[in-house]
Structures are given as C-alpha cells and as structure tokens.
Amino acid sequence: MTRKITIASQKGGVGKTAITINLAYSLRRLGKKVLIVDGDSQGGVATACRLKILNSKGLVQVLRGEENLEGVAVPLDGDDLAAIGTGASTPEDIVYFEEQAAVGRLGALFSGDFDNYDFILYDAPVGIGVVTRGLFAISDSFIQVLNCRAGTVITLSRLLNLYIWIRKNFNPDLKIEGILFNMLNSSSVIESKIVKQLKSRLPARLFFDTAIPFDDAFEVAAIKALPLEKLQAGHRTARDFMALAVEVETRKHQFIGDVMFGDDYDFAPPEEARGEESALAPNRDELKEALSEMCENGGFYGAVVADEMGFPLADYSSPIGVDALATCSSLLGEALVKAGTIIEMSEVNNLVMDINQEDKLVLHRFSLLDENYMLVAICPREVEALGEIGLATARIIKSLS
DSSP states (O other): OOEEEEEEOSSSSSOHHHHHHHHHHHHHHTTOOEEEEEOOTTOHHHHHTTHHHHOOOOHHHHHTTSOOHHHHOEESSSTTEEEEOOOOOSHHHHHHHHHHHHTTHHHHHTSSOOTTOSEEEEEOOSSSSHHHHHHHHHOSEEEEEEOSOHHHHHTHHHHHHHHHHHHHHTOTTOEEEEEEEOSBOTTOHHHHHHHHHHHHHSOGGGBOSOOOBOOTHHHHHHHHTOOGGGSGGGHHHHHHHHHHHHHHHHSOOBOOTTTTTGGGOOSOOOGGGTTOSOTTGGGHHHHHHHHHHHHHHHTOSEEEEEETTSOEEEEESOSSOHHHHHHHHHHHHHHHHHHHHHTTOSOOOEEEEEOSSSEEEEEEEEEETTEEEEEEEEEETTOOOHHHHHHHHHHHHHHHO
C-alpha cells in the first residue's frame, strides 16, 4: 500500500526540499519505488531536479485537463524514482494552482490507485496556506522539518494547530510521521539547548532519532542539482539520510494527541501513545489554576507562562493570541538579559511596559534547574502587579518542580 507523506514546515529556509529529495533517493536505495510531488508553486523540487529542462509540464496542466499524471512524471534515476513539478511558469499559473488546491482538486488528483509506488512524498510550500492544507487532507502522515532557530521553534504550534484542525475536519487518519531537526549544528550550545527544550515539552517518540547536520555539501548539491549521495563531499550526510529512510520505512505513525492543545480536542490518542506525554502535561491544570487565581485576585485580563524560547506551557483568559503573547515574552526576556548586562546587575527579572493609554504588559522572568521561564500578563495600568505575580510564580515553580 502506498504511503503518502507531506514534508512540511511553517517557516521558510529550513531545507524541506532538500529533505524531500534526499529522503526519496535513500528510500529508493532501500528498494522502494518513490514519487516526489512538488506542491510549492515556486518550484523548489523542479529547480533542484531540473524538471523544467526535462518536462516543463506538471500539476497545472493536469488540473486543466491537458495532461495526465503519468504523462508529467519525470524519471530521475531509473524507473523506481520519479518527480512531478507544478508546471507553473506564470503568475496566472500560480493563482490557478492555489485556487484549485483551495477547492480540493489537488487532492482529487491523488485519490486514485498508486500501487506502483511505495511512497509519495509531497514537498509542501512554506506555511499553512491552502496548498499545505490540501496536501495534509490527502496524506497519511507528515514530517515536520525544523531548524534550531528561535523563529522556527516559536511558530511550531501553528503547524501543529493546523494538524489538529485537519484531523477534526477533513482527514481524521492523518498522523505525524515525526519531527526532524535539519541543518543541526551539534557544536552550538544554543541549538543543543533548543533541542533539549523541545524534547522536554513533547513526547519523545514524536522526534526522529536521526538529525540531519549542517553541511556545506547541500549548497554544492543545489548548484549541481544532485542528491548528496552523488557527491563525494556529500557521502557523510547521505549516510544520515539512509538512517532517516530506515526510520521512515520502519517506524509506526506517531500521534501527538492533546499534549499541547488538549483543552478543546475531542478524541484521545491511541492506547500505545498514552503515558508518553511531556513531563509537563500532568501539571498543566495546576499551572492554569495558578494563573487563574492570579488574574482573578490581581485584576489581570489574562496571562501566559512560557519557556525562554516562547513555547507556551499554560495560559488563562489571554486577551490576545496565546502564541503571540508567548512569543512576546521570549523577545522581552531577551531584552531583560541585555538590560542586566548593560547595567551590570545579574538579577533583572521584571519588566513593565505600557501598551496603550489604559493597559500595560508585565513580564516576570524566573529560573528553575538552570532553565528560564517567563510569566507575562496584561492588566489595567493602575493595577499593582508584581505582588500577585510573585505569589503565582512561587506556585508555578512548585508545580514544575
């Protein structure tokens, strides 16, 4: 049975297309027949594989009834590996492609029998737009590609929210294949810390054991339009892709359940996934109760507690988007660190900032076991905030401990 996997990311520049192509070649080396489908109207796969030189027609022409899928599939390296481009060469083509995806026609193209392929890998465009939603709706699973940059990590929840929405409304069988770290610099203290933070917040099985390292050979491969396995300089990282292909071929589908967004999620994870949630999960209600008590007793509109990367742990009655407020806490936390350095004070933990003529934002930074956390709240300007925040922080630290 053909497995249909979307390679996705909510941020650009994380290397989705490189992952798609090199994973496809590695799966082929495992004896699998693989079809790559370029879902990006900007033509990442088409450029990387020089599809336009071999066949300028693709999905757009199939959608218009001018071609069929078999006619636009380009063999890349023998009969066991092929790719289909978007066929979009003009702005009108791009608009048409996205319009057809929005009404479900892109999915309809791939609803038929593809038993001649073991895998179909869809290279999704950046973000959570109509094409990504359409690919999620027709996929068995997706691979979330991350690089260890603050902007990528902070916005991770957007894609995971989309996953939950797709499951509830269009494709209840969609699974998470896994989260893959790409372009990882293992010698970077910051990147290692980000990996550690993420793995402490989400189920361990959600992450691939394999991580793809940063390698200059990717640039050479892009210039020559070749997979890493065909470059002498790329053999080392090509071995990592073989390890990833083995994982993809053998691992069971993962399921994130309600680890992050469980408050309004109406079905439970499979039995085998229970008990693997983040260590934080059992304390979520305690954290939320602490925030609730703080807001009600102190006159706050709402509050969020987040880790230093801006990853929300719990919230209560936030008047603005939780992700936005958590991201704000991360940015302001960095400002606190810089302020402490400038004024030569090791403990600068509080920031109060007017956000309009009536309201203010209050940030309190605290630490536990060498990890920094942020509590950020919004309240009227006249509220004396720090006392109630201090009480809530003590309760939160106890809960996290």
